[in-house]
Amino acid sequence: MNYDFTPLETALFADVATALKNLPADADPDSRQAVLDKDLLCRITGCLAQTSYLRLGLEPVADLNGHLTLMGAMEALACRSPSAYLAVEASTRLFGRAVAGWGDTARKARWLKPVLAGDLIGALALSETFTHSANQSLSTCGEKHGQQVTVTGAKQYVINAPVADWIAVAGMLEERFALFFIQSTTPGLFIDTPLETMGYEGTAISHIRLDGCRIDADQVICPNNGQNVPEMLKMWENQILLGAALGISGAAFETARDFAKTHKSDGKPVIAHQEMGFKLAEMFTLLQTAQLLAYRTAWTMETNPVEARELMWCAKVFCTESAEQICSQALQVMGSAGCVEGNRAQTAYRCAKYNQVTGTSTEIARVKIGDAELGYRE
């Protein structure tokens, strides 16, 4: 047993946190203006490619502990910029991970390598109008025509779709789950304008439509039979959302604490007033508890992936709901100052709800946890 990160891991977290400091002074990856700024996103992925961040969880990295190290690093990036984090993760840990997990050498060279170098922005399109929570079935499908495949369907809330070079579209091919890798310029792929979201304003999220979109057969990856691929993809999404929840919780807490130590009321720092000090104590307790649960979940993903499934649902609910509480309390501590556009606590607060409703929603996660306790399996 050991509850400390190694010095190497701690150094990586510091590198990740500072990676965004090299951006132009006027660049704000969390602003709505950044939503279509692909150059900014590429600069960020380029900076991160100088560290081992992008490779974590996708390929072994010497002396680092896979998903556990990744969780700490994710937290560090999400704390600095939630929008940049979500975009980077959608490209790396969804699109890139699908290639890393199911692609052959040629496909890895074609798509994974540039993703890890920060040269390619990817997206993964999974959610559909009627299948976004439980993934019972996908209506998007491909039809083979010799060496080509025609893909038809529609996907919603696709992170990075408006700025992606390639989109991995989940669907069915000959009654098997398949991922169709589609270049953004391919005829028949229609990408809507970015949605105006509450939170993650700098991340480009949109619906897409595939209307007889023709691709080469070697742009299709069919994961092995027997794998519950939609479930795995949800697990990956949940992992990203855990990192996001920790990051925004940390940002909100730090901002509120620093404010409370410097802002004075009745001649003393507001943290010295018991009501404010107690709020910060509750926030800190939730933050630390969420961190430990998320780290243990990530560690279990490495050591016991089967057991990690239920733990991930628990962590998803606890960490994302705690994040909302922490962010709300942060604004309460900061008063009007917290509600000003650009304040980190306010940015975090607006992101908090998204983390609960996407991936496995907290409602569905609770049902799944209950089913597991009852021995009811889907």
Next chain:
Amino acid sequence: MDFAFTREQQMFKKEIIRFAKKEIVPRVQEHDRNEAFDFESFRKLGRFGILGLHFPEQYGGSGADVVTTVMAGEALGEAGVDGGLTLAYGAHSFLCADTILRHATEEQRQKYLPRLASGEWIGCMGLTEPDAGSDVASMRTTAEKKGDKYVLNGSKIFITNGPIADVAVVYAKTDPGAQHAGISAFIVEKGTKGFDAGPPLIKMGVRTSQTSELFFSNCEIPVENLLGAEGEGFNMSLQTVEWDRSALLSPFVGAARYMLNACADYAKKRRQFGRPIGKFQATKHKLANIRIFYEAAQSLAYRIAWCKDQGRPLNHLEAAVAKLFVGDWSMGPANDAMVLFGGYGYCHEYNMERIFRDSRLAPIGGGTSDIQKMIIARLI
């Protein structure tokens, strides 16, 4: 980071659960109803090796680390042992015996620890006073040195095991003018002239533990019974507080697992509207809430245990965070479990109402949640 338990720890936990389910749990409800301490179960804990688990072998213990010791508490809770017995165990083994282990002379260790490890003697700790709870510096009990004796005068309140204890670790002011630095710790044996315990207090929960006042009226004890040096008492009490916030918390964590198992079994059997209530989403959500608490609380309890095993002194922040979370959040799962059982949950026959009552102590005993918030707010 590495969250793994050793194979030996996992096997030991299973053994404790098996032992407790067979030897202790069948007696719990009756003793709770009668508000009676279960001496027989307490001595069984001693014979099984739990009371002196972390003592060195030469004092009748097993030399277990803190993580294993915390695990034992969790296992007792998971088996269904009531909060009263686990509280009595905690006050005995950690608040009393551990202080003797760390600060007494070798002769005193030889005298007390084997008896405490076996359960032959029962221990308690006297710190809290009517007007000095978390604010220990305000204590009024005094210990005046007169020749080769100390003379104790004053009273203590809310002392777990008070009415049944054979030996007490008592905190008193040797320098009434000083604040924390004036507090010293002493060993006081039952039967010492001028030392008496009041009748058991009637409590909402943890009813099988016996709680009372302690009275000291010109109580003379030999100077050898001073633990450590004069003025070191406050720091000793802080060390015991870490046990309060790790090993004493762990039965609450285990109880969550017990509730989960009991609720899942019940929800599969209990039928309403033509189907088991486990098929309703509201029931699943209750189970989920208990499970989430269990997973979250477990990490906190073991972190403070691990910190202690590393020899990191006075982990105030980690301890306060663990205590605040387990204290405040454990009542929710206990409430969910009782409600899930419906009317049966409210009746003594099913022990959910007992667990609910027991859980109410978590945010109060060992430093209230407000005190934990004060500590955290100071340190962040």
